[in-house]
Amino acid sequence: MHRLLVALLAALDALLAAAVGVAVVLAPLALMWVVALGDAEWSALWPAAAAVWHLGHLVPISVTLPDAYLAATGVDPALATFTLSLAPLAFAAFTGLFAARSGVRAAESGSALTGWISGSLVFAGIATLIAMTSSAPLVSFETWQAILFPALIFAVPALIGAVAGAWRVGDDGPIDRLRAWLGRMPSAWAGVPALVLRGVALTTLGLVAVGGVIVVAGLLARGTQIITLFQASNVDAIGATVLALGQLVYLPTLVLWAVAFAAGPGFALGTDTSVTPAGTQVGAVPGIPILGIVPESTTSWLLLLALLPLAVGALAGWILRAQTPERDGHEPVAPRLTVAVSVAALTGGVGALMAVFSHGSIGPGRLAETGPQPGPLALALGLEVLVGLAVLLLAPLPRRGARGDRIAAGSGDRAFESTRAARERPSDALLAAAPAPWLVDHSEKETGDDRPSLLADRPTATNASPVDADDDVQARIREAWSKIEPVPREWGDGPETGPTGARDARPVD
Structure with missing residues (x-):
């Protein structure tokens, strides 16, 4: 997406976040102004709404009670001026969530930095405008706090959202370089x-x-x-x-x-x-x-x-x-x-x-x-x-796969076969236990040239040991080993021992 379009959409997000927050305060206050107060001075409506919006963004508000109110209620004049700083965090939570979503969208559009800067600047500008136009004699606040605190509440979540979005989709920039650096760390520490x-x-x-x-x-x-x-x-x-x-x-x-x-x-x-x-x-x-x-x-x-x-x-x-x-x-x-x-x-x-x-x-x-x-x-x-x-x-x-499923033996080693597999296929366990590659497979699988296949020709031979099998399997293995007889020297260049009993065995070429 074009950077200018991303900047405009991020600015619109900031504008909507501020406008919704102000409207949530302004609407009920205006209703109360019309129905309950009647002929109240309308010029005080905006400063009151702005003060609540600032308080919701962690800006302390200084309140000064009028003398008429003190006289009517009998409040001690020493308590006429006090500070409200306990924030209604619903405003800050809404602004932060809206900003984070804006940052994620900017990152997914491929311009995380542009969207973050645009949205943050627009929200800071709106906060400045509200602070400059909402001064009142009964409610006051520090101007720099009224600008800085709301701007940070938008900018920080927007930055977090932009980084999270860029981490997920990539940015061809610092986030990808950081991921590459983490990928070069040792495998145990990379994650x-x-x-x-x-x-x-x-x-x-x-x-x-x-x-x-x-x-x-x-x-x-x-x-x-x-x-x-x-x-x-x-x-x-x-x-x-x-x-x-x-x-x-x-x-x-x-x-x-x-x-x-x-x-x-x-x-x-x-x-x-x-x-x-x-x-x-x-x-x-x-x-x-x-x-x-x-x-x-x-x-x-x-x-x-x-x-x-x-x-x-x-x-x-x-x-x-x-x-x-x-x-x-x-x-x-x-x-x-x-x-x-x-x-x-x-x-x-x-x-x-x-x-x-x-x-x-x-x-x-x-x-x-x-x-x-x-x-x-x-x-x-x-x-x-x-x-x-x-x-x-x-x-x-x-851990999953730590017992009975697989045991890692190195990048070039084959996995051990489980005890259950050895129990179900005792002939494979026998072949895996054979110490030499010249032993002939006794299975009924025939090769293309009508001769018994050699163990060395088996691509899926396992390294399972007969020791891992149960007593019944070990008994079958011992019985099979007892049938092994010497093989004539003319069969090949191997040692003089080997299996016999194949129906159509013949010398190896």
């Missing part, structure tokens, strides 16, 4: 980088799945408390709709909190609070309905949730074990150990990123500290996944 990346992808998807299952279980178990908080909010239909949508975009954030809860370190719901399987210590929880999912107390049975990340590591180890390279029928330990340690370390890094993305402030005072901490979560996930990986990736398990 290690790919196994590590595949393992990290498996553990990441597995941990997200674990978090999703825990969130669903919490919604089912604590549904009554969530409904009670909804009723206590005293909002009309429009307010309930906006509140429900606001909680929905925070659903990925809750999933990451659930991952931290399962791993053990848990998360905080305010300063000096903790929610872990070992115990829950929280004060007054904000009246947000979805926070009703947080258990008021815990039981020791919840400590078994730590087995879920371990099971994720074991599943990844089982999948990777089937793809580890073999050498001479054996699996080298060093490559497998490298894969296990690398996957565990990178999974810990992914856990730290999960904590960074799902940590922040949701209000003034003690609410400035919510979410998991990166260090403890990274350490816990790394160790738990490492144990699971080691169980199946490093254990000396039997």
Whole structure:
């Protein structure tokens, strides 16, 4: 595909990613502006929508409450200004997935670099335009963060998608040179980088799945408390709709909190609070309905949730074990150990990123500290996944083809015949046990010149030893050897011993 066309399509992807994200915020806010607020100032609609979009792309937002609101609610003026930094990760997740898909399409079109640069520049330009046109007295943010953070959330997944697509289809450039370099590595180590990346992808998807299952279980178990908080909010239909949508975009954030809860370190719901399987210590929880999912107390049975990340590591180890390279029928330990340690370390890094993305402030005072901490979560996930990986990736398990099927004897050697084959065809086992090539085959297969074929003429002769056969086969072999008699010297230049009994045997030319 022409590079210009690839660049235009990538730019369109970036435009759609930004437009859909803004529209998801702008549509419900406009509905609330029309139905609920009535004569509200329309000039504040765009800054409010832009602030939510920026917050969803990890940009901290500074909020200043007006004096009239402080006087009406009796809020302490010292708490009038606070920061919102706990991101509704649904926006970032959508942008990242859309960008990754755009990068893959650019790579499959043969212009990965062109598509990545075009899409990233267009998205950065859109982020700049939104930041420059959405200033407001009540909501503010750092301009450089409002430009850089959204641009990175698009550019990094787009680059990963472009590299993945180029790796799959080739690019006649650096990716192909990297693959060629990996191909020149020793056979036991050539597949290690790919196994590590595949393992990290498996553990990441597995941990997200674990978090999703825990969130669903919490919604089912604590549904009554969530409904009670909804009723206590005293909002009309429009307010309930906006509140429900606001909680929905925070659903990925809750999933990451659930991952931290399962791993053990848990998360905080305010300063000096903790929610872990070992115990829950929280004060007054904000009246947000979805926070009703947080258990008021815990039981020791919840400590078994730590087995879920371990099971994720074991599943990844089982999948990777089937793809580890073999050498001479054996699996080298060093490559497998490298894969296990690398996957565990990178999974810990992914856990730290999960904590960074799902940590922040949701209000003034003690609410400035919510979410998991990166260090403890990274350490816990790394160790738990490492144990699971080691169980199946490093254990000396039997491999396919290692016993009874085939035993590698070198590039020029023939394979040993299995015991079952020797049992079914004792004559072949006898011929394989013969020490000299001049012995005559006693089978009824006739050659073209009406003389018994020699063992040396058999192209499919095996090297199976009669020792591998059972007692019945060995008895037949001994009986056959007892019938071997000396062969006259005029039959050929070979030794004086050889088989007899062929119906039409005659001297060899």
